[in-house]
Ligand SMILES: [Fe+2]
């Protein structure tokens with residue numbers, strides 16, 4: 001399990017749950033972003049020990065420190081518990097989810113180390129041990145690529161097959177009440193407006209349904 005727990009914002013958070021929730025698509029979009037992060041980290045590692053690409057490092061740190069922890073929490077605190085309830089206790093997915101949580105623990109710890117190392121290289125302009133940084137980066141992005149490929153090939157297809165509409169709504173509700181509300185059918189601006197107290201936000205799909 002991840003060390004820090006993201007508490008859904010509050011019980012009186014505005015109602016922002018989309019009427020056509022697609023949280024699985026959110027997870028797939030986040031995986032695509034994480035694969036791009038792996039490419040960035042590989043490009044940085046390829047440049048070492050002689051060249052450090054500061055601009056790639058800045059983008060990488062931003063994804064490492066915000067996108068990845070919230071993604072792991074979404075899986076561990078919302079998706080995996082729903083899946084565990086929807087498949088039999090003897091289903092191989094049960095133990096697979098435990099393995100994925102163990103990987104989150106390892107990758108979460110590595111993520112903090114790598115973000116710190118990159119940030120210090122960005123701030124200081126020099127790297128104490130560039131070979132070690134390259135080694136850490138390679139270990140991390142290779143493990144991440146395997147992890148993401150496995151979730152895409154096995155976990156998400158099962159989720160699409162077994163989760164009920166109520167499950168998907170509760171998954172989307174968890175996302176909306178988290179520190180990083182997101183919906184693939186609503187703009188970030190609309191979500192921020194609603195979070196600031198403007199009340200319910202309907203995505204274009206929901207508005208069209210409401211109008212007819
Ligand atoms: Fe994961």
Ligand SMILES: [Fe+2]
Nearest residue numbers: 031075148151
């Ligand atoms: Fe994932």
